[in-house]
Amino acid sequence: MAFDADDEILQDFLVEAGEILEKLSEQLVDLEQHPDDSDLLNAIFRGFHTVKGGAGFLQLDALVNCCHSAENVFDILRNHKRKVDSELMDVVLEALDNVNAMFEQVRNHEELTPAPDELIAALDALARPESGTAAASAPQPEQTGGNQPADGGDITDDEFEQLLDALQDDKSEGAPPAADAGEASGDRGSSGGDEITDDEFEALLDQLHGKGQFAGAPAGEEESAGKDPQPSAGAGASGSDDLITDDEFEKLLDDLHGKGGSPTVGDSAAAKKPTKPAQPEKPKEPAKPVEKPEAKGAAAPAMPARESAPAAETTVRVDTRRLDDIMNMVGELVLVRNRLQRLGAASEDEHMHKAVSNLDVVTTDLQSAVMQTRMQPIKKVFGRFPRVVRDLARSLKKEVNLVMHGEETDLDKNLVEALSDPLVHLVRNSVDHGIEAPDIREKAGKPRQGTVTLSAEQEGDHILLSIEDDGAGMNPEVLRRKAVEKGIYDQDAADRLTNTECYNLIFAAGFSTKDQISDVSGRGVGMDVVKTKIGQLNGQLSVESELGKGSRIIIKVPLTLAIMPTLMIMLGDQSFALPLVNVVEIFHLDLTKTNIVDGRECIVVREKVFPLFHIKRWLVRDNGAREVPANAHVVIVAMGTKQVGFVVDQLVGQEEVVIKPLGRALQGTPGMAGATITGDGRIALIIDVPSLLQHYG
Structure with missing residues (x-):
């Protein structure tokens, strides 16, 4: 394992591969519902291929092996040599589980546990064509591979090599051209494999684009091509008709791969005429990235793509602990704002009112902005x-x-x-x-x-x-x-x-x-x-x-657990906060009109019966004879579908609070979720309604 590699590279791999693996789980299940979706097959193939590449760079061999076997299966599937079925998906999903397990081991800097041998063997078996579909789809890879560049897709190096191999096989079976192809092949081998003949190039273009689009050079050129049957390695540089230069061949590969799709007829014809007077100017063309109007109109979207590329650098990775610290500081700012609002309300200074009002707006916006940084879909x-x-x-x-x-x-x-x-x-x-x-x-x-x-x-x-x-x-x-x-x-x-x-x-x-x-x-x-x-x-x-x-x-x-909207109440001279999510309604009640049901005091509101609880008796020490007021405020609170009434002495109003954990001496106190500082500077306990009722009710 290569955990001693640059930590930044490892972190980049964990982020990128983590996102890919999350998508793969959804894509694989979606594929079972849509087994013929070629875009989905290609996306899954690329996913495993990308994770394999990153793992290979970090020398995570066990992860590479499992991804490689899974990748091979999807290479067969996307070439229509095998069909997707539930049994195949069971094996692939098991492979994904093993990849995820190894990914977690990488995240935790643990030794990787390789995928079971029988799983790799099952994947390798699925990576072979089905007997029923192999014959019918035998010519498919060449045509598919040939059509991809013309459609703006990309052809892999392996597919390009397969095309060259198929070309050589076809020529070896032919009659008169066979000798020329053999000589050309031998010459190419002796010169390091850097050059191909016009015949080979013609056949290659036919493989890539279909016959008839590139009919070959004029007869004059064919005659001149036959005059020099044994070109040397440097023949391309000396102006031979038979060979194209390395630069021209490289340009062709660039056109086939990522630089704007397949070459047009004009480009191909130019590539096959190295002895024309314009030849010395040819190598300059690849240096002009704007000159691509022939590539099926791809120039228009190409320019904006290049201009917008730096936009990817506008994001930055931030440790979530730093965001938590910022959120805590915003919480403290909310408490200060609440305090200033209470002081400003008691002041008659107009400038003070405006300053506090502006602070309220800025604090609310800042709180919202910081919360957005912590949000996830x-x-x-x-x-x-x-x-x-x-x-x-x-x-x-x-x-x-x-x-x-x-x-x-x-x-x-x-x-x-x-x-x-x-x-x-x-x-x-x-x-x-x-x-x-x-x-x-x-x-x-x-x-x-x-x-x-x-x-x-x-x-x-x-x-x-x-x-x-x-x-x-x-x-x-x-x-x-x-x-x-x-x-x-x-x-x-x-x-x-x-x-x-x-x-x-x-x-x-x-x-x-x-x-x-x-x-x-x-x-x-x-x-x-x-x-x-x-x-x-x-x-x-x-x-x-x-x-x-x-x-x-x-x-x-x-939406968030950091800042909680609450209803501030008074029990005696002590402040308490009820989470607003639990509050259903508030009303004033004549307590002499209560009823007793099953030995419990209840009230009837709009033909609904609510159990009534005097929570002051639970939460505030009784310093004398307990007196029952004739009138009181009742707060109806809900826990799931159950609703009860809490009798309180005074309603203060709604206030956003920051939850502070209770000290060691108070931790675990029944019915208490934490504490906060109110707008008037006092400490208020935050009531945990379910826990309160479970313990006292």
Whole structure:
């Protein structure tokens, strides 16, 4: 391994190869749905080829070998010598898994674990043409290779060598031209292989562009070509008719490769007439990059491409820890702004009001700009799901189509990483529990292939994610029965559960509707982890379902975890902050009109019943006789689909706060998510609503 190589080169490889491997996972699953997509086949071939090249530069031999074998398979596929099928994709996806594993070992500076020999052997077997397609597609590589430059594509060195070899084979089988070709071949070999004859060049152009486009030189030139059957190595330089110079041949190769497509008729004719009076001026032409109007009008897009090339240098790679530091400093600036706003409101100085107002605008813009630098498209998470769904559907013998919307929706990079595991659980749950087997779907009048839809959209300062399937849906009665069997509710309480409350039972720890445990599900340890994780992100979960039609799970999470909008409240003389994501509504209440249901104080608002909690009794020390005010403010807060009322003494207003971790003495305090500094300079504790209710309620 070459980890002692320049660290900057290694980092460049990790960034570039990491992006390519992410795309490959999506492209391979897409290829299985569209096996004849030549653009996709070429893109996958280039992906493996690029990773192999970078790994070879760093002397990562195990990674090179696996990529090379996979690359060979796609070389056969794109030349139509083999067809894509599920068994082939299983092998290729296993190869990609091994490449990803080795890539992670490179990232962690660990010794590489080579791919298993049987996997390499399976890839090598797939890299050979199928017997049924080999004969039918035998002439394809030459024609395909020949057409690529004419279409503006690129021909590889290996393909060019194959054309020359095929040319020699054809000439050796011919009659009168065979002797000349043999002599020319021998002469070329004796002169170092730098020169080819006009006949060979003619045949090569026929191979590349098809016969008839380049009919050969005039008869006069053919006669002069026959006068010197044994040219020397320096004949091209001395003006022989038979040979083209090295410079001319190099120019031809440049035209065939990356410099504007295939040569035109005029260029080719000039290349075959080295003895014309204009010959001394010929080598100057390659030095004129603008002179390409003959290349099928490619000059127009060529110039803007060259002018825009430096734009790639406008990006810079920044350590994410530096962005985190900047975000923390912006958070401190937000606290200072809040303090100045409170002081400015108490001042009658007009200039002070204007200065504070300007500071507010600048701080808000700066906060938004810094947050944008930390944003990543949720496609980073979504990109892995086509492979997850494909593998799971094959193992369960189901037919599932994954549809994704809103992949470009941006959210904080920390949230992107944190949402990955919960979304995997939910998508796997939809495929396993939601989508029925093809035969069952057919009997129910549905298409054999089920659909799982994954979507994301921004709503204000939150992101809405939904996972929807068109499967069997959930049966509330089955969920009630399971809840009683698991001891979560007694029969009377279970009977009073609404359908929505029944659906939310799937997030209870140890709850599962599966009768048989498998390696996919059935232990009831997945969905409660999802609920816990979303709760830690200050998010909410809700479930909708219709029996026989399908289910939908909706996740609502904040755009960022760094700065949180809150509702500031007072309990006694102590400030507390309620995350605004949990707040549903606020109203003033006459506490003498409460009711008692199942021994718990409740209120009825618009024919809905809400449990009522005096959180001051939990969070503030009682210094005397507890008095119950006749009137109070009630804040309705939500956790998923459950809503309760918190009785508070005073409402201060909405304020953006920066979450500070609690000190060692207070870490782990039930119901507390952290602390912040309020606009009036006081310290306020931030309430963790789910934890508070779980501990006290």
